[in-house]
Amino acid sequence: MQPLNISYQTIIKRIIVFTIVVFLFHTIIFQLTPFFLAFLMVLIMEKPVSFLSRYMPRLPSVIIVLTIILIILTLLAFIVGSNIITELIELGRFLPRYREQITESIDSLLQRQEDFFEVIPDEISTLLRQNINVIYQRGDQILSQAVNRVVNFTFNIPGIFIFIIFTVFSSFYLSRDKDKIFKYVSSKFNLSDEDKLKLVNDFSTYVRIQLLIITNTTIWVGVTLSLLEFPYAILLAITAGILDLIPLIGPGGILWPLIAYHFFVNPLYSIILFIVYIIVLGFRPFLEANILGTNIGVHPVILLLGLYAGLNIMGFQGVILAPLSIITFKVLLVADIGL
Template structure:
């Protein structure tokens, strides 16, 4: 069976998507420190060139700049951990002050259960009483699993240290030997691919900048909505809390929920249900606005159609998890760059 010419570009595109997904998956799984090394080396290149103009050798300038960056990162991590430790210590010292409040809430909870029990059939109450031990066991298991989760994360700390060391070394060598690495690739690859790969490199650079710009825009929008909502509700430290929630919006897994959810639960437990609803409304508006604007903002900054950007984000999240929020559009951009450079034939010829 001979494939018609008009279907060949579509076949090439499908194969390219599969290959790009496999390559990105394997790279993220096994070579992530080196990927970050390339990105960091690329980001510090303007500083390295500036240092070279000051007659500082690339070997030394790359090392000095990277040491400064990683020292700052480690300082921020240590400062954050120490701050969290101090705050937890304060929390432990003030917990006894909330004993009476907790005791009162527990009494209210028992009274509410008693009032509700009047309207519950006797069979249901008997079932609940007979299975109360199972409920306690479930809660105990949940707490135990939570602590196991925390301990497992602590076990990962040595792995994180190794990851940072390899990322630092990769960044340094990629930055120091940039020209040698590029010359090696040029010798290995056919001459006909040099220009195409240069075009892909330029397009990926512009797309990377566009992706960062898109995330900054989304964070600014989320921050503005949060601050405005806090000011409307006359929340104490509205500006500071809004900025913190906005910065947390960078985190793909937790985001501002690290602030909102515990706050909402605390308000409900302390009886401020109406205020908890207002805070929940702000949280839902922030999350909803981000989800609505995400595809449009990312697509416009990457030069992708909003529908294509939405599909890329969805498929990226389904395949890679939360990292797919960035990797999905990135794969789409790589394929587009390959089409523009001629490595992949276009679907239609103009």
Template sequence: MAARPLPPPWRWWPIYVLVAAGAVVAVVAALRAMGDVLTPVREALFVVLFGIVLAFLLAPLVELIERFVRRRTLAILAAVLLVLLAVGLFIGLTANALVREARDLITLVPQYVEEIRSDRPFSIAGVEIPRELRAQAGVFVADRANELIGGSARIAMGVVTAVVDVILVFVLAVYLLSGAPRIRSWVIGWVPQRRRDLAEDIEDDLAHVFGAYVRAQLLLAVIIGVASMLAYSVLGVRHALLLGVLAGILELVPIVGPIVAGTVAAAVAVFQPWPLVLWVIAAAILIQQLENNLLVPRISGAAVGVSPVAALLAVLFGIQAAGIMGGIFAVPIVGVLSRFADRLREPARELAASARAAERAETPPD
């Protein structure tokens, strides 16, 4: 009996579109509801989330070391020590310069405020800024600076809390890495026997997509941070190292992060001789264009298997649904859904192939 051919696309694609739209609406509503419910335990959730991210980051290194030491516990400890050594080396090489630049910037802020609020003419690109606008800007900057300086006790408590959270993140990552095989077996054990192969494939997709995406984002952050620091150093911008580190960190925040980093760099350059601010803005735009058109498709897109347009739409929906964290994890979620859809389409492809083969077999030769 010949296999039944698939109906024409115009008969079934509207159903798929409606189902997909309904799924998106349901996910957005669920994320909003979860955000309202989980707000009191947000900090604990962030610790768990970053612990999972760190476990994904360390997993390939652990597997590589495990080939040589043959014991997973030793491999995990070695991987953690290597990461801590790398972080410590980076801090040792840059801490003094970063602290010096941050201290200089804090010292210069009152001078910048006074320059803006003074009666002396203040112009940008030869255009004099009205005194009223300068006064408002000066008040705003001064208030923000006073809040920052006056909240030193709060900042110190925040630093202590951050250190404790980092320790908890590493401890959680170690536990997740050491118990990964048992966790996988336990989860797969709940799946019916006839579906376990599919469940294992889905788990592999989850691990691959999320791990590859997190590593790709960190690589992009390093590249953007180094490129920004070099560009600002060549242009002669003050605090180039601090601005480069800021650009690298904010690179992890989709859409908003690069804009904030470029704005801060331009604000610092405003108080240096004209037309440096224009060159800084041009450098920031050039770096972002190279990232969006060259680096992201080759690094993030290749890692997750999502086109740049789909990634941008995913980030926009993610930010709308769950804020910054939704934007960060929107792309890997779409990548996982894309892989899952590919697996669901495999039977349809097989059916279509068998239908075409049957039609060719029934067609008499010329």
């Protein structure tokens, strides 16, 4: 094996370029979110728009495809949103009862803790008490933040409406003038047509795969919990789908507590949930190994490493930024731009 002939200047240059890529994605995704969602919408629309453009001008093609997508999304939002609102109202109605049950469970647990602490050395007892208190405080903080965000999002109707308007109009203009915008942006970078096409295709493939994974997890969990007549099945399913983006947590953040609880209450439910967990857990590596690794050319281990590093450095934002930055940097690296 020959050693890699890379100078320190090249390594520093690549680190700087990768940092710039991460910063740009952070700004676009989290500061200019409607325009980023519009870009994703354009990626989804491009194939049907290109197909219709064979038989009519691009402008009506964009209008037709965008209208169909908006109708589908509106119907899904109405169906899912109405269920979520119903479940939130029910949760708010029964929350005092749940709080009493949780309080009783915690009191019982604390009493057992006290009995346990009496038979262990004082040093270990003090250390355990401190860590348990930290866990309780952190859990209460996470729960409070989650409830506040859901409530704020639910009742911030004007902000949501403005957000949707910006996203829809941005999607329309980006799709209509895609060739002009692509040509202008391409002129600012020394990339060949093949590299430009590769970058767009890689982005499109990654986004479609992630959406497919989230949708698969949400549907499996939602259908299973609904058939088993779990309360708040839609909320739990959507949360499981979102958690599937986060490495080391995934849908198990929702399913494992349910599996553990029903193992003592209803073992059959526990077995069914475990089977569903295995199914959704095996779906991601199958797609990543057979589609991402082949089409994008980035090994799944590299993507997983990036996801883990991004999660530890930047939290949930890092989970989104890491793979997109790795894909972009990989295209820049293989292109002839002096890296």
